[in-house]
Amino acid sequence: MLNTAPERLRKTLATIPDGEPMPALYTWSVYIPLHFITMSVERAIQQPEGWQSGYVEKVRETLKLNEEIKQILIDKFSNFSFDDEIPYIDYGQSGAGFIYSDETDASIEDVFWIKDKSQLTKFGATQLDIDLYVAVCKLQVKEMERLLKLGANPKAKIYNDGEEWETLDRVAAEAAYLGTMINLVLTHDRTATVGIDHDGDATTLISLGLYEMMYAMLIKYCND
Numbered sequence: 001m002l003n004t005a006p007e008r009l010r011k012t013l014a015t016i017p018d019g020e021p022m023p024a025l026y027t028w029s030v031y032i033p034l035h036f037i038t039m040s041v042e043r044a045i046q047q048p049e050g051w052q053s054g055y056v057e058k059v060r061e062t063l064k065l066n067e068e069i070k071q072i073l074i075d076k077f078s079n080f081s082f083d084d085e086i087p088y089i090d091y092g093q094s095g096a097g098f099i100y101s102d103e104t105d106a107s108i109e110d111v112f113w114i115k116d117k118s119q120l121t122k123f124g125a126t127q128l129d130i131d132l133y134v135a136v137c138k139l140q141v142k143e144m145e146r147l148l149k150l151g152a153n154p155k156a157k158i159y160n161d162g163e164e165w166e167t168l169d170r171v172a173a174e175a176a177y178l179g180t181m182i183n184l185v186l187t188h189d190r191t192a193t194v195g196i197d198h199d200g201d202a203t204t205l206i207s208l209g210l211y212e213m214m215y216a217m218l219i220k221y222c223n224d
Contacts, residue, residue, distance in 0.1 A: 001037045002185060002192035002201055006068040013076050022073070022080040027199040028097050035073055036086050037202060040209030041066045044179075045186060046216050058187040088139045088210050098203035099139070099210065111137050112160050122159035129156035133167045136214060144217060154218040168218050175211040182208055 001009060024031040041062065045051075048059045070082060092099040108117050111134050120130050132152035135143040148154070154168040182204045184190035192201035 001034060001069055002194065002205065003188070004041060004062050004065040004069060006065055006072060009069055009072055013072070016076065018076055019078045020076070022077045025194070025199065025202060027203060028091075028094070030091055030094050032202065032206065033080060033084070035070075035077075035080050035082060035084070036206060038066055038069055038073065039082055039084075039086065040205045041186065043209030043213045044182070044205060046212050055183075055187050058189075062186055062188065086206065086210070088141075091206075092139055099207050106134075106138070108134055112158075112165070114160060120158050120160060123157035123164065125156040125158045126151075126153075128152040129167070130158060132156075133158060133165065133170070136167055136171055136218075139210065141214065141217070144214065148217070148221045152221070155222055168215070168222065171211055171215045171218060175208060175215050178204055178208040178211060 022033045022035055024033045026032075045059045045063055048056050048063065051059050073080075088099055108120075108130060109115060112120065114120075117130075121127075128147055128150055129152050132144060132147045132154065135147060152167075155166055158165040158167075182192075182201060185192040185201060185205075194202050
């Protein structure tokens with residue numbers, strides 16, 4: 001599934017009876033149902049046209065193969081849906097180590113590492129803009145969407161001890177870093193592996209899917 005290889009998947013599943021519950025990968029003390037991998041491939045790629053020109057056709061092919069895999073899973077397993085929510089916040093709070101968010105109860109001061117939050121608006125950021133940044137740090141996707149609809153600006157300049165902090169930049173930086181570790185798998189230029197002592201490609205893909213999903217949401221609300 002990580003390598004979007006439907007024929008290999010069919011062979012792997014050939015001896016498993018139809019109608020079994022969706023299997024899960026157990027890693028970092030959390031369960032990752034395997035259809036989350038398929039969902040994350042879509043979220044990680046988003047729009048192929050946004051990739052560098054040499055990779056557009058490659059990721060289009062990956063999405064096509066991923067659709068085949070989705071149908072294989074639908075035909076084989078039960079009690080799951082591709083509309084299931086991936087519990088990113090739960091993964092982060094568990095200390096799993098592949099999604100870094102234990103900030104669910106953090107205050108604005110905690111998120112920005114400051115004592116005086118009044119400075120944050122020095123460059124013109126509004127409270128909505130600040131709340132949006134905090135929601136991103138807490139992986140609160142629904143709250144992000146609510147704030148964006150209210151007018152929060154993903155590119156607002158938030159002042160913090162002489163630095164500019166920007167919501168879109170934070171998410172883009174996280175996605176870019178994760179992409180360096182997994183994008184070659186998505187373009188079929190590298191083979192992903194998973195083993196008893198190595199799950200990095202699977203968990204990196206889950207994390208990248210989250211940040212690319214958040215980035216796609218934010219970019220729609222940018223003014224330029």
